[in-house]
Structures are given as structure tokens and as C-alpha cells.
Amino acid sequence: MYWEPGTYYNLGDVVEFEGHRYKIIQPHTAQSDWSPPVTPALWGRLSDEDHTGEHRHHGHHEEKQQLVYEMPRPEGQTVEIHREEREKHWFDLDDHRKKELEVGGGLLAGAALLAGGYAAFKSHQHHEEAQKAHTWALGNWLHDAEARTAEYRNYGPRSPATWILNRGKEIPPEAILVGKEHSWSLFICRAFYEGGVQIGKASSAFQKGAVIGYKHEEIQLDTYEILIGDMNGLRWVDASGRLNVEALGYRPVEGGRESDGTPLYIAEAPHKGAVHPGKASEKLDGAYIPYGGKETCISMYRILCFA
Structure with a gap:
């Protein structure tokens, strides 16, 4: 659907303007001087090649598809880690779950960075359990950063x-x-x-x-x-x-x-x-x-x- 002044656009809507596609960032009613290229706070430009995962605007009808981002697991990780669990501190996990994450690879992402020379903390200043806590948090930061990057590469910016x-x-x-x-x-x-x-x-x-x-x-x-x-x-x-x-x-x-x-x-x-x-x-x-x-x-x- 082409962008048109006077049209209300909601979250998820995708429009075309001057040969390029844009996805809504902030819901609004379009004005003639608010075209997508000049309002990056309202619209994010999408890749011209990738047409997957869009919500196209069709006036009173919308074709919607939920966007799903799945990051590959680090090599050797066999334990499923849910998003709400990644938001927890290591010390908030029970002992059984900590052992599962250690054996099943929940610490692998952070450990891989540390093995590559990433300076996440000063190891001599922390006991073993504190080092595990930092490694867990490092891996979760890396996971979230990779997800943000994949979303940007696949679907364009959602914000200025x-x-x-x-x-x-x-x-x-x-x-x-x-x-x-x-x-x-x-x-x-x-x-x-x-x-x-x-x-x-x-x-x-x-x-x-x-x-x-x-x-x-x-x-x-x-x-x-x-x-x-x-x-x-x-x-x-x-x-x-x-x-x-x-x-x-x-x-x-x-x-x-x-x-x-x-x-x-x-x-x-x-x-x-x-x-x-x-x-x-x-x-x-x-x-x-x-x-x-x-x-x-x-x-x-x-x-x-x-x-």
C-alpha cells in the first residue's frame, strides 16, 4: 500500500513511498509534510529485498504476521533458556537450574567471549560463583545484542x-x-x-x-x-x-x-x-x-x- 496523507497508521503497518518500503515506529495520522523519508522518528526504512514478516496497510483490512526472532544456540548448548530466565540474576536461579545451565551450555556464550580475550571483569577480585554470575550476564547481553542486530538487518530500524x-x-x-x-x-x-x-x-x-x-x-x-x-x-x-x-x-x-x-x-x-x-x-x-x-x-x- 502506498503512503497517503490523511491515513491513520498503526504499529506494524508497512507502506511504500518513492520506491522504498517503510515500517511504522510511532502510530499517527499522516500529514502531507510528514512523508516517511523526512520523519525518521515516525517511520523506519526497510530493506528493499526482504518482504518477509511485514504488516501491510490496506485501509480497513490488514494482513498481519507475527515477527519471530530465533537466535542460534552456541555450539554445545543443549538446555533451552527462556527469555524471562535471561532477565534473572544468576543468584536468583535455584541450584538445580544453575547446574543444568553449567552442564548444558547456558554459560557458553559468555565463556566463549572470555576465552577470546573479552575483559568482562577482573577475575582475581571475584570468587568462583561471582565469576559465573558475570559470565551468565555477559552471555545474556551478547544474546540480546545479537537479536537486536538480526532484527535491524532483517527489518530495518524501528527508531532513529x-x-x-x-x-x-x-x-x-x-x-x-x-x-x-x-x-x-x-x-x-x-x-x-x-x-x-x-x-x-x-x-x-x-x-x-x-x-x-x-x-x-x-x-x-x-x-x-x-x-x-x-x-x-x-x-x-x-x-x-x-x-x-x-x-x-x-x-x-x-x-x-x-x-x-x-x-x-x-x-x-x-x-x-x-x-x-x-x-x-x-x-x-x-x-x-x-x-x-x-x-x-x-x-x-x-x-x-x-x-
Whole structure:
């Protein structure tokens, strides 16, 4: 069905406009100056080749098909892990289930990353059960990141900003550019570390591709999520000191979290002649950016929000 002004579009609707297909992000009644290409906050463009899993809009009639995403199990995993179980902390599982997950492969995804050199935690600072808890959480973060990436690759963006999994120093062309430091570009990334998901920066110039900051240290990582999107649907909002989310006046883009669940928000802050991606929260004194092997706190910064 072609996009038409004056038509109400609901979640799941897919339309065609100027030879391309778009899927609704926010339900609305179309206006003549709200065509899909100029309203990325309302419409996400779909692949021109893949026509599966669509909800096409047919006026009063809709043809609907539920979208299902199934991630392949890590090699050797024989135990089925349900989504609600992945949202639980390792210590909230009973002993019998923990043993099943250990024997049946529930820890394999995280263990595979650790074997590849992923720095998820400092092993000498945690006893064996705590290391299992971090490995379990690492595997669940990787699983969710892979699912988000598969959804984006198959069906296009559902929002002006999307986190997708990335490895190494090659930066996707859709990644949101924050600024340049010397001759290299800086992009927004996040990754699992010490039980939380920390926000940092990615660049083809970095040793492994990404760096995050944690407890005044800079950690190099080659497996991370990178933020891609369209700045036509986003904006940077001024902030300072401890972040007051309600005072922003706009909804911030999903960022990360501390190990205790405290939300972390995507910040950009000036330092040493460049603008760097980093993190801010209601508990931090300013925006923290990884720089020069440690973290630096900047009192005046901006938060990435939906426009």
C-alpha cells in the first residue's frame, strides 16, 4: 500500500513511498509534510529485498504476521533458556537450574567471549560463583545484542537510534558520529563490564575498536554495541553536574546501566580540543569519558535525546 496523507497508521503497518518500503515506529495520522523519508522518528526504512514478516496497510483490512526472532544456540548448548530466565540474576536461579545451565551450555556464550580475550571483569577480585554470575550476564547481553542486530538487518530500524553488535575496528557507515579527535572519528559504543553495560567510544583508530571507562580506568574491547541512527530524529540537550532527566525536556535515548541497575545516559563532552562520547547519570558528578588510559569527568556536557 502506498503512503497517503490523511491515513491513520498503526504499529506494524508497512507502506511504500518513492520506491522504498517503510515500517511504522510511532502510530499517527499522516500529514502531507510528514512523508516517511523526512520523519525518521515516525517511520523506519526497510530493506528493499526482504518482504518477509511485514504488516501491510490496506485501509480497513490488514494482513498481519507475527515477527519471530530465533537466535542460534552456541555450539554445545543443549538446555533451552527462556527469555524471562535471561532477565534473572544468576543468584536468583535455584541450584538445580544453575547446574543444568553449567552442564548444558547456558554459560557458553559468555565463556566463549572470555576465552577470546573479552575483559568482562577482573577475575582475581571475584570468587568462583561471582565469576559465573558475570559470565551468565555477559552471555545474556551478547544474546540480546545479537537479536537486536538480526532484527535491524532483517527489518530495518524501528527508531532513529538503534544499538547493534559490532566487532573490531571497522565502523558501520550508519554509526552516529560525535566528533573528530585529530584525524580520526569518534562514535558511541557500549559494552558489558563488571555486571553492567558501560557507555564509551569507538573508532577505527583504537587498538581494538572500542574503549569504555569504569572506576577511573579505560578498558579496550573488540566486541561491543555501536549506536547507529539518523540525527534528524535526535538532538543533543545541554546538561551539567548530576543529571536531572526530567529537566531535559526530551526523552533520552537508551544508554546503559551500572551493575546496581542505575541507568546510564549517552553524553558528549568537550575535552582536549575534541568532543568525546561518554556517560552521565543521576549519581555521577558530570559526564565521564574514557581518555588517555583513565576516565575524565566533565561538568558541562550534552545528552542524546529523541527530537
